[in-house]
Structure formats: C-alpha cells, structure tokens
Amino acid sequence: MPALNVEFSDRELEDLRQIAKERGTSMKALVREAAAADIARHRALQEGAEEFRRFFASHADEFAAAFPDDEPRARGAGRAA
Numbered sequence: 079m080p081a082l083n084v085e086f087s088d089r090e091l092e093d094l095r096q097i098a099k100e101r102g103t104s105m106k107a108l109v110r111e112a113a114a115a116d117i118a119r120h121r122a123l124q125e126g127a128e129e130f131r132r133f134f135a136s137h138a139d140e141f142a143a144a145f146p147d148d149e150p151r152a153r154g155a156g157r158a159a
Contacts, residue, residue, distance in 0.1 A: 094109065
C-alpha cells in the first residue's frame with residue numbers, strides 16, 4: 079500500500095499521542111481515520127454541490143420568477159447610447 083510521510087510540530091505530535099492513547103488506538107490509525115473522514119466529507123460536499131446544480135438548473139425558470147432582482151442583466155441593458 080502506498081504511504082505518505084507527514085511532518086508535525088512537536089506540539090502536534092504530543093497532541094496526537096495523547097488523543098491516540100485516550101482512544102486506545104495507534105497514531106497511524108488516528109491520522110489515517112482523520113484523513114479518510116476528510117476524504118469522505120469532501121466527496122459528500124462535491125456530490126451535494128453537483129445535486130444542487132442539477133436541481134437549480136432544472137428549476138431555473140422558477141428561481142428567475144421568484145427572485146427577479148437576482149437575475150443577471152441582459153448584455154447592454156442600462157447603457158447609454
């Protein structure tokens with residue numbers, strides 16, 4: 079399995095040791111779990127954003143009617159001749 083060397087400050091290492099000890103796990107497992115949780119969170123946010131874009135696109139006319147002040151101006155609108 080590929081590996082990654084990560085540098086921590088002395089304070090961060092001490093905190094990691096303490097947390098791992100409190101949880102009854104290794105520092106390696108603690109860091110791996112934290113990274114895996116962040117990856118899962120990132121994926122969920124990406125999927126949620128994509129779902130929102132699809133929803134918004136499929137209801138664009140309804141949003142435009144409900145919030146006309148938020149619609150972009152037509153090109154050239156409001157310009158003096």
